[in-house]
Amino acid sequence: MSMARFVELENVGVTFGQGPEQTEALQPTSLTVERGDFLAFVGPSGCGKSTILKLVSELLRPTTGNIFFGGRELGAKPVRVGMAFQSASLLPWMSVRDNVMLPLKIVPPFKSGFRSKKNGEYRDRADALLAQVGLEDFADKSPWQLSGGMMQRANLCRALIHDPDILLLDEPFGALDQFTREELWQTLQDLWIDRKSTVMLVTHDLREAAYLANRICVMSPRPGRIIDDRQVSFARPRPIDLTFDPDFVTLVQDLRGLIVHAPNVKKVDAT
Numbered sequence: 001m002s003m004a005r006f007v008e009l010e011n012v013g014v015t016f017g018q019g020p021e022q023t024e025a026l027q028p029t030s031l032t033v034e035r036g037d038f039l040a041f042v043g044p045s046g047c048g049k050s051t052i053l054k055l056v057s058e059l060l061r062p063t064t065g066n067i068f069f070g071g072r073e074l075g076a077k078p079v080r081v082g083m084a085f086q087s088a089s090l091l092p093w094m095s096v097r098d099n100v101m102l103p104l105k106i107v108p109p110f111k112s113g114f115r116s117k118k119n120g121e122y123r124d125r126a127d128a129l130l131a132q133v134g135l136e137d138f139a140d141k142s143p144w145q146l147s148g149g150m151m152q153r154a155n156l157c158r159a160l161i162h163d164p165d166i167l168l169l170d171e172p173f174g175a176l177d178q179f180t181r182e183e184l185w186q187t188l189q190d191l192w193i194d195r196k197s198t199v200m201l202v203t204h205d206l207r208e209a210a211y212l213a214n215r216i217c218v219m220s221p222r223p224g225r226i227i228d229d230r231q232v233s234f235a236r237p238r239p240i241d242l243t244f245d246p247d248f249v250t251l252v253q254d255l256r257g258l259i260v261h262a263p264n265v266k267k268v269d270a271t
């Protein structure tokens with residue numbers, strides 16, 4: 001498989017509805033994601049960031065264009081996807097460990113081994129991940145006994161337990177306070193360095209994009225398209241202090257400028 005074409009969007013456009021009611025959510029967009037890359041999507045609200053993730057996870061079909069995964073058309077072969085959203089949505093009647101193990105119960109090929117391995121290998125796998133994010137003492141707790149930040153740690157574990165081909169993150173830290181959020185950035189970076197996952201992250205937080213990603217795609221207002229696609233080459237592991245570095249601050253300012261001054265932003269009259 002060609003390294004350069006792990007995920008490929010070829011002129012992919014999305015329009016919702018028909019006739020006068022129709023909304024173009026994504027203008028025909030082409031994008032190539034390499035295996036092991038960490039991409040962030042930023043842009044104004046409603047520009048189609050989540051739509052791109054929904055396309056890659058096959059929750060949504062493109063209106064135009066084609067999507068390829070590992071060189072094959074999406075749908076030809078099952079793609080193992082890990083997902084995490086702003087709301088951790090852990091099931092309250094299950095322990096944290098059982099929540100983390102949930103994908104193993106549902107996703108092939110793990111599904112078939114679930115009964116026999118439930119108390120062995122899969123449990124160890126969940127516990128190892130929980131330990132990696134600092135939740136080793138919380139595996140037997142209920143989700144409601146966890147803080148918001150801890151829930152998102154468990155959420156990341158659940159998204160990774162089945163070794164997904166790609167990790168799709170939609171504002172995973174959006175509801176957290178600044179300090180907790182920055183702790184989670186470091187946790188996610190450690191997991192990424194350790195597992196070399198391919199990640200597509202949607203975020204409104206430009207510092208989050210600049211700290212975490214290798215590559216940032218800036219989108220225009222709806223109907224969205226990618227107006228800037230840039231590499232972020234700060235050395236890894238990135239310390240949190242990097243966010244005060246002049247180069248980092250300049251990058252965040254550049255991104256902000258691109259979004260604020262993007263074409264077809266509706267200017268509000270000051271009259």
Ligand SMILES: Nc1ncnc2c1ncn2[C@@H]1O[C@H](COP(=O)(O)OP(=O)(O)OP(=O)(O)O)[C@@H](O)[C@H]1O
Pocket residue numbers: 016017023024025044045046047048049050051052202222
């Ligand atoms: N099922 C749908 N039917 C009609 N319009 C939709 C549907 N889903 C999304 N849209 C519209 O498509 C556009 C893109 O939505 P999307 O959720 O991808 O934006 P986003 O950039 O992720 O937004 P936000 O940053 O606010 O989460 C939005 O204007 C939204 O209202």
